[in-house]
Amino acid sequence: MRASRLTGTVAGVIALALTAAGCGLSGGSDSGDATAGGCKVDKGNVGTGKLTGDIKGKITFQTTNLKKDFGDFFNGVIKDFEKAHPDASVKWIDDPGDNTFTQRTVADAQACTLPDVLNLNAETATALTKSGYLLNVGVKDPDASKPFVPAFWNSSTFKDASGMPAHTALPWYTGGIVLTYNTDLLKQAGIDPEKPPTTLFGLFADYEKIAKASDGKYYATMANPVWRIPADFDQMNIKMLTDNGKAAIFGDDPRTTQWVAWMAKLYKEGAMPKDSLSSNNDPSTLYSQGKVAYGSTNPSFVRFVKQNSPSVYAKTGVGQQPFDKLGHTTGAPQYISVAATSKNAPASLAFAEFLTNAENQTAWCKDPAVVIFPTTTTSLNDPFFQNVTGSDPFSQARKLVAEQLKTTTAYQTILSPAVQNAIVAQVQLAMQGKKTPAQAVKDAQDKANELLKQAG
Incomplete structure (x- = not known):
């Protein structure tokens, strides 16, 4: 789960050395x-x-x-x-x-x-x-x-x-992007915590292993795709918008439909809690209870776990988020x-x-x-x-x-909340089996384009 806001209480603050940053601003006011x-x-x-x-x-x-x-x-x-x-x-x-x-x-x-x-x-x-x-x-x-x-x-x-x-x-x-995971739960599913997957679809395959091994006692991740769009698409280097930002093109990449198909399959097989499909809750609580194998990709998440569940913190591993097509981290x-x-x-x-x-x-x-x-x-x-x-x-x-x-792309597709929600809603329908992945992607792109056109 991608997150950008810090959580919890910070104890102790580093003393700041006086540094008068020179801005190169001088001379008279340019009034008018x-x-x-x-x-x-x-x-x-x-x-x-x-x-x-x-x-x-x-x-x-x-x-x-x-x-x-x-x-x-x-x-x-x-x-x-x-x-x-x-x-x-x-x-x-x-x-x-x-x-x-x-x-x-x-x-x-x-x-x-x-x-x-x-x-x-x-x-x-x-x-x-x-x-x-x-x-x-x-x-x-x-x-x-x-x-x-x-x-x-x-x-x-x-x-x-x-x-x-x-x-x-x-x-x-x-904040950076990392994998955080419960090493015990991964081992129970036959996954080596020391060898994290290098692609997102590889990560999804591990989610599937967890669904098959857990028998509903724990889950791989949360279901709501709002946490993953556009972050997963960016990581896979799926171009979501045209260069001028006025049209959606993510549906033109076949990997988008593959991604939706994976999400639908994982949801059906029990890799995700059924009641989390439309919930905005991140994995913090369930991870701290030992019920979700993968936590937030925000490195600050480890502080939350340490404060709220020391026993799970002791089992927490940190690994590289899949590089996938980009070869380096994004965010x-x-x-x-x-x-x-x-x-x-x-x-x-x-x-x-x-x-x-x-x-x-x-x-x-x-x-x-x-x-x-x-x-x-x-x-x-x-x-x-x-x-x-x-x-x-x-x-x-x-x-x-x-x-x-030092080599990050620091890249992030900027979607308005309306456009993001429109895409998420179609993916949710596919995950529920109410649309095929291909139809959901087509409808998501059409709805995104309608909103982008209205926005000018």
């Missing part, structure tokens, strides 16, 4: 009216040309569901930034990051009330970029890309209203963006770059109670990530993902 979306802004915030101006003024920084676990850390970052820039001040707010986040954030943008600096996922960044509400940091600071692993910097490119790419975000932290990070509507854009961009610099990323990701990873090259070269020696699941997850990240 222009527009971003439907809002009046300083003309220096939009168009071509480097952003100039003093780092001063009040700005608002918004995260999503991080204040409870990371309050001390981010308050420290803010204090250090304000110390380095005495004329600037930062107000921190925290959004719950629920399933209405994109809708609410777009509404704030249309009301010209976006926070100055925002923690965004790819879906929300896509929507805001298309409407012109985010600062193009790649243009406004030509050196912005330098700290980041190239794939992560490339992943921060979204398309504007004209369909042109724009670097409207800075890549922040990422997009969380992002930090600057609102093009910011009244103090130089200070906002300075803070965004300070927050995401190597020193701050390394300090946060070293917290011993969480498994997250930085997006800067310097951070990933830190001995903390390169010289992992422990054999516990935490250490193994850190080591495995750190090895992946």
Whole structure:
């Protein structure tokens, strides 16, 4: 199961060393009216040309569901930034990051009330970029890309209203992708935990072994395909949309129908709990009870298991998520963006770059109670990530993902909730035996195209 939000409580926060990140922002304000979306802004915030101006003024920084676990850390970052820039001040707010986040954030943008600096996922960044509400940091600071692993910097490119790419975000932290599994349950099904499959269909074959061996006493995974679309298709390098994002083409690849056929077969044979087909619950609870063999692909999942089920944690193994057709891991990070509507854009961009610099990323990701990873090259070269020696699941997850990240594609197909739900609904019908896999794929693509056409 793919997940991007951290869970649980983090004990202890790494002290942050003072680093005044230089943004290269100087000179006078580029005053005068222009527009971003439907809002009046300083003309220096939009168009071509480097952003100039003093780092001063009040700005608002918004995260999503991080204040409870990371309050001390981010308050420290803010204090250090304000110390380095005495004329600037930062107000921190925290959004719950629920399933209405994109809708609410777009509404704030249309009301010209976006926070100055925002923690965004790819879906929300896509929507805001298309409407012109985010600062193009790649243009406004030509050196912005330098700290980041190239794939992560490339992943921060979204398309504007004209369909042109724009670097409207800075890549922040990422979770990586791993297999987590109950070694005892795999052994009972005749599966060697030390030899994880290298393809998704190979993984599905292991799911089938579990269904045959368990006799309903435990399961391989959860049924709802919402956890796997588009993640599995991306991993298999099945192209879901045309280059301009205006049409669905996933049905043109025969492997899509094969994937749906596998899902239907596995559901029928008992590899998945019947009542999980339409449930949004991830495998956390059932895995912790020893009733599901495979857990979340988010490395932070091992922390949840350790806290909630030490006996299952002792049986938990961590392995490589199938490389499949791509030959390397995928997945997009969380992002930090600057609102093009910011009244103090130089200070906002300075803070965004300070927050995401190597020193701050390394300090946060070293917290011993969480498994997250930085997006800067310097951070990933830190001995903390390169010289992992422990054999516990935490250490193994850190080591495995750190090895992946320098060559990751950081790729993720961005689907609107409506399009994703339309595809998922058709797959669910196939899994229930109400449609053939081929018909479900055809109908899913047709329905996706209808929605994409309506969206323009």
